[in-house]
Amino acid sequence: MGRPQPDDTTAPAQEAERLEDAALLRADTAERYEEIVTDVVDRIAARLRRTSAPSSGASHRDLQALVDAVDLDASGIGEAAALSEADDLYAQHAVWFHHPFYAAHLNCPVAISAVAAESMMAAINTSVDTYDQSTVATLMERRLIAWTCERLGFAAGDGVFTSGGTQSNLQALFLAREGAIAATGRDRSAVLPRLRVLTSAESHFSVARSALLLGLADDAVVPVATDGDGRVLADALREAVADVRASGDVPMAVVATAGTTDRGVIDPLVAMADACDDADVWLHVDAAYGGGLLVSPTRRHLLDGIERARSVTVDFHKTFFQPVSSSALLVQEPADLATVAWHADYLNPASEAASEPNQVDRSLQTTRRFDALKLWTTLRAVGADGLGRMVDTVCDLAARVRERLDDDGDLRPIGRTDLSTVLFRYQPAGLDDATADRLVPHVRRVLFESGRAMVARTVIDGRPCLKLTLLNPDATDSDIDGVLGLVRATARGVLAGERLAGRAAPDAEASAEETAR
CATH class of the missing domain: 3.40.640.10 (Type I PLP-dependent aspartate aminotransferase-like (Major domain))
Incomplete structure (x- = not known):
C-alpha cells in the first residue's frame, strides 16, 4: 500500500517545508554546508587518531540488526543528526585500509590531497x-x-x-x-x-x-x-x-x-x-x-x-x-x-x-x-617521483617479508611476486597438507571476525593459502610481523581447540578467536 498523498490545500506548505529540509547546496546554505562538512571532517579525523584495528569486529548479525533498525520512511531528523547517525553506523564499523594490520585485498590508504579533491568535486558535482x-x-x-x-x-x-x-x-x-x-x-x-x-x-x-x-x-x-x-x-x-x-x-x-x-x-x-x-x-x-x-x-x-x-x-x-x-x-x-x-x-x-x-x-x-581531479591534485602535491617511491616502498616491504618467511619455522612461503603480494601457509614441520589446507579459511575467518587483522585467502596450484596484499607505504616490518604473529596464534588456537574438544575446526574457533582478540 502506498504512502498517503497530501490534498491540494496542504501541498504548497509541505513542499516548501520539504525544500527547506533538503537543504540543497547553494549561496544561502554555504555557511550551513561549511558547518556540516567541518563536523564530518572532525569526526573522521578523530576516528583516524584513535583507530586501533582494521575494523570493529562487530558480527554480521549485529551489523544487520543496526542497519535494519533504521526507519528510512520516517520523518527527516536533520543533517547534523543524520550524519552523526552515519558516523556511528558506517564509520564506526568501516574497514580501515590505512591501518597497518589490513593486508587483505587490493585496497590502499589514500592521499590526503585526493580526499580533499573528492570533497571539492562532490560539492561541485561536475x-x-x-x-x-x-x-x-x-x-x-x-x-x-x-x-x-x-x-x-x-x-x-x-x-x-x-x-x-x-x-x-x-x-x-x-x-x-x-x-x-x-x-x-x-x-x-x-x-x-x-x-x-x-x-x-x-x-x-x-x-x-x-x-x-x-x-x-x-x-x-x-x-x-x-x-x-x-x-x-x-x-x-x-x-x-x-x-x-x-x-x-x-x-x-x-x-x-x-x-x-x-x-x-x-x-x-x-x-x-x-x-x-x-x-x-x-x-x-x-x-x-x-x-x-x-x-x-x-x-x-x-x-x-x-x-x-x-x-x-x-x-x-x-x-x-x-x-x-x-x-x-x-x-x-x-x-x-x-x-x-x-x-x-x-x-x-x-x-x-x-x-x-x-x-x-x-x-x-x-x-x-x-575522478581525474583526485589524481591531478596528488601529482601536484607529491609529484610523480613521490608516488613512485611509495610504490617501491610497498614492493620492498613485500620482498623483505617474503625473505624472512624462507627461514620461518611455522609459515611456509609460496612462490614469489613482482609487486607487493606474499603468499604463505601455516604448516610447521610435521603438519600434514590436509590439515594445513583446512586451517586456511578458519584462520582468515577468525582474524576477520576479531577485527584485529585482515588477510586474504586464495588457491594456488590446488592448495589453499593465505595472502598478504601490502599496499600501505606506512606499514613497517614490525607491523607485518604483528599480523603474522596473529596468524600463528590463531592457527595454534584452532589446532589446540580441536585436540581439546575432539571436534571439527569450526567448533573450536571460539577459542581461536579469543586468542586473536
Whole structure:
C-alpha cells in the first residue's frame, strides 16, 4: 500500500517545508554546508587518531540488526543528526585500509590531497560526459590521459577515465571485438560465436565476465599455459593462437596481466607483444595492479613491452593511492575509441562532433564523475617521483617479508611476486597438507571476525593459502610481523581447540578467536 498523498490545500506548505529540509547546496546554505562538512571532517579525523584495528569486529548479525533498525520512511531528523547517525553506523564499523594490520585485498590508504579533491568535486558535482557540463574539468582529464599515455610510451595515444579495472577491461575487449569483426569482413552473427580471447588462468575474473557480457561463446576464453610462478609461457601463447586459427575460430584478443591478483606477477610483455605482432592479434595489458610501476624509480623496467599493447588498463585507486573510483583505459590508436561513440541530439549531436571535446564519445558511461581531479591534485602535491617511491616502498616491504618467511619455522612461503603480494601457509614441520589446507579459511575467518587483522585467502596450484596484499607505504616490518604473529596464534588456537574438544575446526574457533582478540 502506498504512502498517503497530501490534498491540494496542504501541498504548497509541505513542499516548501520539504525544500527547506533538503537543504540543497547553494549561496544561502554555504555557511550551513561549511558547518556540516567541518563536523564530518572532525569526526573522521578523530576516528583516524584513535583507530586501533582494521575494523570493529562487530558480527554480521549485529551489523544487520543496526542497519535494519533504521526507519528510512520516517520523518527527516536533520543533517547534523543524520550524519552523526552515519558516523556511528558506517564509520564506526568501516574497514580501515590505512591501518597497518589490513593486508587483505587490493585496497590502499589514500592521499590526503585526493580526499580533499573528492570533497571539492562532490560539492561541485561536475559530470565530464560533455564539455558543456564540465569545461575545464574535461581539459584536465584529457591532460592526465595524455600524461598517462606518455608514461606508457603511447606516442599519440588516447583514453578515458573509468570506474575501475573491470570496466576498463570490458571496454578494451569491446573495442577488440569490434575490430576483429570488422577485420573479417563477415556478418556479425556469423563471426561472434567464433571469437576467442586468449589469457592465463591467473588473469582477472573480469576477462571471462566481459566475454559473457559481450555475447561471446561459453568457451570463448582460451586458457594459456603458465610457468611455475604463474606467468604466461610465450611459446604456449603462440601455439594457442595457431590452434585457434586452425580450428576455424578467430583470435579476438590476447590479455596479458601486469600484476596478477593472486600472485602479483607480471606476464612477459615483450615476448607476448612479439607473438601478437606476428599473429596480428590485439594485445590488451591489464595493469590494474601493476600500473603504479609507471612512476617507480627502480621497477619501471618490469613493464617493458607495455608500449606495444593496443590497449592498457590502469587502476589509480590501487598503486597510485587514490580513493575509489579512479581508473583509466588507454589505447595506442585514438581511432580505436570511435567504436563506442553514440550520438544523441540532446547530448552530442553528430553535426557538432568536432566542435567540442565531448568525452561521452569515448566512454561506456554517460554521466561520469570528475575522478581525474583526485589524481591531478596528488601529482601536484607529491609529484610523480613521490608516488613512485611509495610504490617501491610497498614492493620492498613485500620482498623483505617474503625473505624472512624462507627461514620461518611455522609459515611456509609460496612462490614469489613482482609487486607487493606474499603468499604463505601455516604448516610447521610435521603438519600434514590436509590439515594445513583446512586451517586456511578458519584462520582468515577468525582474524576477520576479531577485527584485529585482515588477510586474504586464495588457491594456488590446488592448495589453499593465505595472502598478504601490502599496499600501505606506512606499514613497517614490525607491523607485518604483528599480523603474522596473529596468524600463528590463531592457527595454534584452532589446532589446540580441536585436540581439546575432539571436534571439527569450526567448533573450536571460539577459542581461536579469543586468542586473536
